Amino acid sequence: MANGGFEKDRGTLKKLCPAKQYGLTCEGAAECPEAQGIRISLEEDRRIFTPIDRSSYKWKRAYNKRTAVERVNSRLDVSFGFENHTIRGMEKMKVKCGLALCIMLAMALGRIKENQPEKMRSLVS
Template sequence: MVTYNEELKSDIPIYLRLVEAPRYDGVTAIVALSEARALYPDFVFDKFIGDCAHDNHPTYHLLNKWNIKPIIPLNKKNKGKSQYQGTVKINENGIPVCMAGLPMVYNGFMKDRNRIKWRCPFATGKVDSCNCKDKCSSSDYGRTIYTKPSFDPRLFTAIPRGSDEWKEEMRKRTSSERVNKRLLNDYELELSKTRGKKRWSFWIMIHSINIHLDARLKKSKFNFISSFLIFIAKSLLFFVFNF
């Protein structure tokens, strides 16, 4: 499990778990998340970003129970497995479609009522004209529709799929891939002749500590070359004045 530090533009591993290769990723991630929450009781796990291997109803239900916003792309194999049977038309991203056939505009997540607010695309200025304006709503505010994650947690996520916020958060998922790259390639763990789970766990921990140290150096803006030159200069002055 990895978190991304926006200030430092750094990928930070926060929990490591070594499992057998045949084990399904969707199972491993939930087990790891449960253990990480127990390990860091003071941490706030606000979002869970995973790939489509985690696109299943039990995972969404569990994340909602833990008040964690899921950022999970829909798995094409699960297409059509919707629990929502409402009268409002919904597109594949869980966004309500208005009478004119246009996706409605996301207007925020109402945490107190656990529901998502959607507004008319014409009233919000997303489109210049609408032939269904008079049929749909006479209000200048436009028609408003609410959806709830409880209707179908896969479709009605707190951060709607396709929204700018969802896309921005989804980009951070590559953080875990970059940490894997650092462990396996930069620290040459993949080339090592280490055998046994305990030895692998040891070296993965050591390399992860190094990744944390890199972030700390970045935070402190420490420059080894500058510090080395200052040390040389001070050493020369010491010898000159004591010669």
């Protein structure tokens, strides 16, 4: 089924017939019970059915942002050693994480200025 959008007033995802949605001809369209499409309530399973349909481009862009943030978190944990730390206190931890993020940005900026954009995410030369 093709993505038909989110109906906020009903709280449902709308799924449409792919043939109808993409302008294709379908031999069984006359007797198809789902020719007008179906609605799936978000209450069915909130983890699977979200207001942004998982098959949409909007979902892909949002999930790519999440993946990028997870890569930064992993770099903080593994490369900068925050996974096994002995830092006591939230303020000290915020300062050290902020410094680590500044270092990552400075290294990326340096790589771009040196015309090495392919090495922008690399911590070593």
